[in-house]
Amino acid sequence: MAKNTKAAKTTEKESMLFKSHRLAFRNGWSQVVQTPIASFVTCLIIAMTLLFTTSLLVSLKTFRHVADSLHAGNQVTFYLKNDTSEVTIRTALDQLQHNDLVRQATYTSPEQALRELTAQSEFKEVLAEVQNNPLPPVLSVSFNGQDQQQIKDLISSISQQPFVQAVHLDSEWFERLFAILQFGNRLTYLLTGLFLVGIVFIISRTIQEATSRNHQEMVLLELIGATTAYIRRPFLYVGVMLGCGSGILASLLLLGLFWALQQPFNTLLTSYSLSYPTILQPSTILFVLLCSTLIGWLGSWISFYKYANLHHN
Amino acid sequence: MINFEHVSKRFDGGHTALSDISFDLNKGEMAFLTGHSGAGKSTLLKLIMKIEEISSGQVIINGKNLNKLSKNSIAKLRLAIGMIFQNPMLLPHRTVFENVALPLQIAGMRQHEMASRVRAALDKVGLLYKEKCSPISLSAGEQQRVGIARAVVNRPAILLADEPTGNLDPELSYEIMRLFEDFHRVGTTVLIATHDIGLIAQMNHPILTLQKGTLFQGAIHG
Ligand SMILES: Nc1ncnc2c1ncn2[C@@H]1O[C@H](COP(=O)(O)OP(=O)(O)OP(=O)(O)O)[C@@H](O)[C@H]1O
Numbered sequence: 100m101a102k103n104t105k106a107a108k109t110t111e112k113e114s115m116l117f118k119s120h121r122l123a124f125r126n127g128w129s130q131v132v133q134t135p136i137a138s139f140v141t142c143l144i145i146a147m148t149l150l151f152t153t154s155l156l157v158s159l160k161t162f163r164h165v166a167d168s169l170h171a172g173n174q175v176t177f178y179l180k181n182d183t184s185e186v187t188i189r190t191a192l193d194q195l196q197h198n199d200l201v202r203q204a205t206y207t208s209p210e211q212a213l214r215e216l217t218a219q220s221e222f223k224e225v226l227a228e229v230q231n232n233p234l235p236p237v238l239s240v241s242f243n244g245q246d247q248q249q250i251k252d253l254i255s256s257i258s259q260q261p262f263v264q265a266v267h268l269d270s271e272w273f274e275r276l277f278a279i280l281q282f283g284n285r286l287t288y289l290l291t292g293l294f295l296v297g298i299v300f301i302i303s304r305t306i307q308e309a310t311s312r313n314h315q316e317m318v319l320l321e322l323i324g325a326t327t328a329y330i331r332r333p334f335l336y337v338g339v340m341l342g343c344g345s346g347i348l349a350s351l352l353l354l355g356l357f358w359a360l361q362q363p364f365n366t367l368l369t370s371y372s373l374s375y376p377t378i379l380q381p382s383t384i385l386f387v388l389l390c391s392t393l394i395g396w397l398g399s400w401i402s403f404y405k406y407a408n409l410h411h412n
Numbered sequence: 413m414i415n416f417e418h419v420s421k422r423f424d425g426g427h428t429a430l431s432d433i434s435f436d437l438n439k440g441e442m443a444f445l446t447g448h449s450g451a452g453k454s455t456l457l458k459l460i461m462k463i464e465e466i467s468s469g470q471v472i473i474n475g476k477n478l479n480k481l482s483k484n485s486i487a488k489l490r491l492a493i494g495m496i497f498q499n500p501m502l503l504p505h506r507t508v509f510e511n512v513a514l515p516l517q518i519a520g521m522r523q524h525e526m527a528s529r530v531r532a533a534l535d536k537v538g539l540l541y542k543e544k545c546s547p548i549s550l551s552a553g554e555q556q557r558v559g560i561a562r563a564v565v566n567r568p569a570i571l572l573a574d575e576p577t578g579n580l581d582p583e584l585s586y587e588i589m590r591l592f593e594d595f596h597r598v599g600t601t602v603l604i605a606t607h608d609i610g611l612i613a614q615m616n617h618p619i620l621t622l623q624k625g626t627l628f629q630g631a632i633h634g
């Protein structure tokens with residue numbers, strides 16, 4: 100019996116909370132539509148900011164991916180000393196072929212190289228008469244381009260082997276590219292952080308206007324027995340609505356933008372015989388929506404906190 | 413139900429609005445609070461609602477010491493008290509109906525139950541036909557009555573009124589007092605601050621008289 104009344108009380112409390120949320124949602128919505136232009140402009144500004152940062156992030160991610168795949172095809176040529184024994188070379192080759200970082204490792208003996216050269220060359224006769232083969236044994240290695248640092252370490256460790264005469268790697272421009280990307284990355288994250296703070300500020304300004312518009316009502320509600328949570332709730336909904344609205348707007352703009360970009364991007368990729376799914380993934384859109392909603396909620400919390408401090412001290 | 417023990421109220425400016433007030437109003441009792449303008453009537457009512465903090469002493473409402481209430485408990489206390497403010501404090505952008513419905517909304521009442529309660533309350537103060545109006549379009553006396561409807565709509569255990577008949581003609585004032593008596597009769601504790609000595613003389617209820625912040629006469633129950 101006692102248990103029953105307790106359960107009944109809990110469900111009653113829950114339904115009360117639900118009702119108060121529904122009411123707060125309605126009140127919040129009426130706040131938003133009370134100043135339709137201001138609300139829309141707020142959403143638009145936030146959406147533009149989201150659009151800018153998201154497209155920057157997405158582009159950067161795509162570039163990274165492309166650069167990585169290009170780098171992965173990169174080949175390093177090790178010229179070995181002429182007196183290196185066949186056994187040493189075979190052992191080194193075997194080790195390389197079993198390394199996870201190595202995609203392919205091939206050995207070209209001096210004789211083989213000479214034969215190939217002779218076959219291609221215009222100076223067949225001259226080369227045929229060469230007594231001492233001047234060509235060095237060569238190891239050609241290509242890598243799986245995941246962890247650039249590991250690959251670098253591997254290359255340098257091979258270079259330090261006593262039988263290696265010289266290394267030829269044409270990855271310098273890649274390193275420059277990666278340095279630029281790294282810089283871009285840092286810049287983008289910093290900008291994103293700044294913009295997010297800006298968005299929180301914009302939302303909290305908007306909510307502040309709403310609270311001062313409703314100051315009289317909030318004072319009265321407090322006098323007749325509303326809890327702080329009850330008074331705050333509609334404004335949290337305003338923040339969530341503005342945030343979510345901005346997110347939706349930004350998503351639509353993003354979809355449009357990347358839809359327009361996808362075709363030229365694909366053409367570019369094909370020219371490098373690379374492939375990349377779609378630039379804009381559903382998870383990105385979801386992330387934008389989630390982020391903007393969360394930011395809206397945060398912004399309204401902050402402004403309400405400021406409001407409460409202002410009027411209670 | 414309402415218990416004051418050696419209560420004093422000093423405002424920040426240094427003005428002592430109430431000093432050493434003690435009285436006890438039992439559950440279901442009805443009493444009047446009178447005194448000259450500035451005697452401290454509104455202040456005393458605000459102490460009961462914890463709108464103002466007391467400076468010393470104790471106020472105990474329904475067994476709860478107001479000195480020890482959390483913020484949420486204060487909200488609960490206020491919801492259980494119907495207060496008619498000296499200026500009615502109606503929201504201009506809401507209809508009369510919506511204004512009266514506010515306490516029920518806070519309490520989380522169901523929509524249709526709410527509607528019938530609001531209409532009943534408006535009917536009691538004779539303003540049902542104005543339910544869709546804006547409070548701005550009402551006369552001062554009508555606004556005051558909307559404030560009364562809002563205070564009684566939640567059927568509070570305690571009813572406090574600060575000059576509820578200030579803007580009403582004698583006939584209507586008397587009717588409103590009868591309305592308060594109806595609540596008193598069904599067990600509501602009622603405390604009414606008023607200047608209207610003539611009106612309260614017609615009724616048989618204890619009178620608390622404040623003079624410059626001290627309880628001058630009619631201290632009930634010792
Ligand atoms: N917030 C405040 N700060 C400082 N002094 C105040 C404050 N509120 C009221 N007072 C002072 O306290 C005294 C009592 O005020 P109160 O409003 O309780 O009087 P009252 O009996 O209700 O008068 P009236 O009949 O005119 O409404 C007055 O002298 C007033 O100036």
Ligand SMILES: [Mg+2]
Pocket residue numbers: 453454455498574
């Ligand atoms: Mg007063």
